[in-house]
Amino acid sequence: MDEVSKTGYREWESELATIAPELLEELGEKREPEKGLPPLAGAEGGVTMRFAPNPNGPPTLGSARGIIVNSEYVRRYNGRFILRFDDTDPKTKPPLPDAYTWYLEDCRWLGAEPDEVIIASDRLEIYYDHARELIEKGGGYVCSCSQSEFKEYRDKGEPCPHREESTGENLDRWREMLGGAVEAGRAVLRVKTDMGHRNPAIRDWVAFRIVDTPHPRPEIGDRYRVWPLLDFESAVEDHLLKITHIIRGKDLIDSENRQRYIYRYFNWEYPRTLHWGRVKIHEFGRLSTSEIGAAIRRGRYTGWDDPRLPTIRSLRRRGIQREALRRFFIGLGVNETDIELSMENIYGENRKIVDRTARRYFFTPNPVRVRIKDAPPTVAKPLLHPPETRRGHRTIPVKNEVMISREDAEKLKNNELLRLKDLYNIRITKINKVIEAEYTKGEIDIIREKKCRIIHWAPPDGIRVEVLTVKGRESGIGEPGIAESIGRVVQFERYGFVRIDSMKDGIVTAYFAHR
RNA sequence: GCUCCGAUAGUGUAGCGGCCAAUCAUUUCGGCCUUUCGAGCCGAAGACUCGGGUUCAAAUCCCGAUCGGAGCACCA
Structure with a gap:
């Protein structure tokens, strides 16, 4: 050797x-x-995974990651995908009744139809039963310390007086809590862990507390006032639902350590866990669901599908395809590093998908009129989809005037020769409020030879179009055919991909996707 | 402060002791093609945080530093 x-x-x-x-x-x-997601360890015995949001707003880009990656693993291993609403906080993060439906809709749209839907607020009795059992096993006690009192014990690593009470006494006090005799804030049920645990976050954490605020779901309302906290609810549910693998944010790593105590008391087997870091998107920054909700109420946004918001419904309205999101998030994988990325990555995926089918149209934002001397009336016939000529063409009748975008108009020089795309060549004769030009004979070859510009245009009697973008609203004139593409993702040539949303009073509204 | 994590091109990501003078995508820049500043094709640019150790061999293992993050709630 x-x-x-x-x-x-x-x-x-x-x-x-x-x-x-x-x-x-x-x-x-x-x-x-390996292509795509890495294999899941321990998937041999079958896979059941869940996505467990609090429905206090619609799913966002962050939720999409959870929905897509969980469901993708389930799909790969032929397992079960459960959508579970962890809606057990009626007070500080009150659920939004509409959001339950939104989650289901968006899951479906993303290609992640859940095999089962669970709503935690329907299952309080189950949690109560487990709480009682936990107390009987000596794993829980009712504590009536105030928050600050308990903090002192926790910081010192010493038990509070209630920790030593007998099981019988604790059961009585638990029944009192449930019975409504105790005021909110005066008692909680704690899980007995280890007051000397090196991580203070683990020491005798709270499993249930009393909340007087009614639950926003009308069918629940004020039926309950003792609510479990996430760690208890999630621990019990993950076991009951036979979850095999959990992927969640790394902010919940300590949660796992807390929940393991429950599993120990009940002698359950803890699922395998994977964590991912925080995602920050340049274009949107860090927006919490509750902040967005508040901004909508203030009128800062038009609604949850405002194109400036990173919600799934907004992206959908803008014409982002599910496949783009799926590819993107599957490519990201599962990594504990916090990441900061740009929407460009998603747009890039989307562009590839949408370019194959999107019809082409002319749209001139902030239009400027061009009067063309000696122009013979004609009909322009640009291709509907240049890569595939057999899809035919549009027809745009033209007299002796066209509109061009202000951006193009500002770059014009006197005497400049240029081509109106798919129409004819013109020479600029006068730059004014209305631009004057003259029709010039000759085809595209001259333009190519002289390296002149080719710009797009729209007929003055075209259709009015409003484009809603991440930055604001842009209006202009588009070719009439746009009205035939409502609901479709199209490309406004030299402008970008948009989804034609609707038409009202002869005005088309489009949502901008990306360039 | 205490307890945990993490660090590979501008941005993501693969690799997890010899196939790595490091993958793929996006980005940027050239060229070709095209009646779009789109798509496509070709080419180029660009990275293992730092310092020690272990080893014949380290992006990969160990220790330390730096930077970044999470938790320390009667939120999820």
Whole structure:
């Protein structure tokens, strides 16, 4: 062995060839790179996963990651996907009744139809039963310390007086809590963990508290006033639903340590867990659902599908395809690093998908009129989809005036020769409020030769179009055919991809997707 | 402060002791093609946070530093 160590890799290799050729073969094997998500450890016995949001707003880009990655694993291993609403806080993060439906809609739209939908607020009795059982096992106690009192005990790592009470006493006090005799804030049910745990976050955490605020779901309302906290509810549900793998934000890592105490008391097996870091998107920053909700109420946004918001419904309205989101998030994988990324990545995926089918149209934002001398009346026939000529063309009748975008108009020079795309060549004769030009004979070859510009245009009697973008609203004139593409994602040539949303009073509204 | 994590091109991501003078995508820049500043094709640019150690061999293992993040709630 000493002899081998002194020599280099090459020698080492040839030496190996003489003593153990079968090992050398192993050395030469190429490792296959994994496409998409890495395999899930422990998936052999079947996979059940859940996505567990608090429905206090519609799903956002962040939720999409959870929905897509969880459901993708389930799909790959032929398992079960559960959508579970963790809606057990009627007070500080009150659920929004509409959001339950929104989650279901958006899951479906993303191609993640849940096999089962669970609503925690329907299952309080189950949690109460488990709480009682926990107390009976000596794993829980009713604590009437105030928050600050308990904080002192926790910081010192010492038990509070209630910790030592008998099981019978605790059961009585638990029944009192449930019975409504105790004021909100005067008692909680704690899980007995370890007051000396090195991580204070783990020490005797709260499992249930009393909340007087009614639950926003009308069918629940004020039926209950003792509510479990996430760690208790989630711990019990994950077991009951036979969840095998959990993927969640790394902010919940300590949660797992807390929940493991419950699993220990009940002798359950904890699911495998994976965590991901925080995602920050340049274009949107960090917006919490509750902040967005408040901004909508203030009128800062038009609603949850405002194109400036990172909600799934907004992206959908803008024409972002589910497949773009799926590819994107599957490519991101599951990683504990916090990431900061740009929407460009998603737009790039979307562009590839949408370009294959999007019809092309002319749209001139902030239009400026161009009067063309000696222009013969004609009909322009640009292709509907240039890569596929057999899809036919649009027809745009033109007299002797067109509109061009202000951006193009500002770049014009006197006497400039240019081409109106798919129409004819013109020469600029006068730049004014109305631009004057003259019709010039000659085809595209002249333009190419002289490297002149080709710009798009719209007929003055075209259709009025309002485009809603992330930055604001832009209005202009588009070719009439746009009205035939309502609901479709199209490309406004030299402008970008938009989804034609609707038409009202002869005005088309489009949502801007990306360039 | 205490308890945990993490660090690969501008942005993401693969790799997890010899196939790595490091993958793929996006980005940026050239060129071709095209009656779009779109798409496509070709080419180029660009990274293992730093310092020690272990080893014949380190992006990969260990220790430390730096930077970043999460938790320490009767929120999820």
